[in-house]
Amino acid sequence: MRVRDLEVGYGDKTVLSQVSLDIYKGCITALIGPSGCGKTSFLSTLNRLTDHSDARLAGQILFDGQDLLRDPVDTLGLRRRIGMIFQRPNPFPLSIRRNLELPLKEHGIRDRQVRYRKIEKVLKDVGLWEEVSDRLDASALALSGGQQQRLCIARALVLEPEVLLMDEPCSALDPISSGIVEELILRLRGRYTVVIVTHNLAQARRVANYAGFFWMTERVGKLIEFGLCRHLFEAPRHALTAAYVSGARG
Ligand SMILES: Nc1ncnc2c1ncn2[C@@H]1O[C@H](COP(=O)(O)OP(=O)(O)OP(=O)(O)O)[C@@H](O)[C@H]1O
Numbered sequence: 001m002r003v004r005d006l007e008v009g010y011g012d013k014t015v016l017s018q019v020s021l022d023i024y025k026g027c028i029t030a031l032i033g034p035s036g037c038g039k040t041s042f043l044s045t046l047n048r049l050t051d052h053s054d055a056r057l058a059g060q061i062l063f064d065g066q067d068l069l070r071d072p073v074d075t076l077g078l079r080r081r082i083g084m085i086f087q088r089p090n091p092f093p094l095s096i097r098r099n100l101e102l103p104l105k106e107h108g109i110r111d112r113q114v115r116y117r118k119i120e121k122v123l124k125d126v127g128l129w130e131e132v133s134d135r136l137d138a139s140a141l142a143l144s145g146g147q148q149q150r151l152c153i154a155r156a157l158v159l160e161p162e163v164l165l166m167d168e169p170c171s172a173l174d175p176i177s178s179g180i181v182e183e184l185i186l187r188l189r190g191r192y193t194v195v196i197v198t199h200n201l202a203q204a205r206r207v208a209n210y211a212g213f214f215w216m217t218e219r220v221g222k223l224i225e226f227g228l229c230r231h232l233f234e235a236p237r238h239a240l241t242a243a244y245v246s247g248a249r250g
Pocket residue numbers: 010015033034035036037038039040041042053054
């Protein structure tokens with residue numbers, strides 16, 4: 001995915017400008033920066049979730065030869081290829097099985113046996129199968145927060161997306177559940193392209209191959225620095241990045 005000169009605004013207020021970066025296949029890219037500098041807005045443009053707000057977008061987002069901001073886009077198809085996980089786990093108030101069946105049905109998988117095989121596989125992938133295989137018809141809302149978040153990740157993965165966008169996926173979880181979800185994210189590396197927004201700098205360092213640092217200048221979010229995660233944390237090129245990752249600012 002290639003983002004060039006992206007600008008995002010709401011009404012007449014520009015919240016993000018001049019953002020250019022490449023998102024590499026099979027890698028984890030972490031986006032860090034203080035609250036309000038536009039990280040979530042950036043993430044939401046990548047699968048056009050911004051269509052649901054009054055966001056104004058300019059620039060280019062190139063994905064598989066298509067400019068997502070200019071070319072006609074089938075948003076349902078796009079969101080199958082680019083899934084999203086939110087800060088708070090948001091399972092449907094249905095059974096564990098139905099949470100995974102619904103998206104499969106919505107995307108035309110009619111054969112029940114095929115659906116069941118996919119559901120078992122994805123629950124094994126997210127490490128939930130052992131915990132829930134004997135209660136697939138119980139409510140997803142009865143799961144713990146961490147289990148709910150893994151179910152939501154399973155719900156995105158069951159559609160076999162190419163890219164997974166994660167907006168602070170661990171911040172509403174207790175430390176143990178957060179650790180389990182983080183391990184899962186690490187296991188996705190190489191198989192999926194992941195873009196994760198996190199306020200947890202240690203987590204960004206542990207999981208990401210690439211990292212981008214956002215900051216507000218004159219009330220507009222900018223991408224200050226982007227590169228290999230190791231370089232951004234250990235040898236930042238920009239003084240602001242150095243101050244933020246060292247904890248001196250932010
Ligand atoms: N739908 C919207 N309508 C109007 N303004 C919005 C909308 N969504 C976000 N904003 C504004 O855009 C700016 C950037 O918000 P955004 O949530 O993208 O930042 P963030 O870096 O993800 O913050 P946080 O880390 O707190 O989640 C903020 O000033 C916010 O109030």
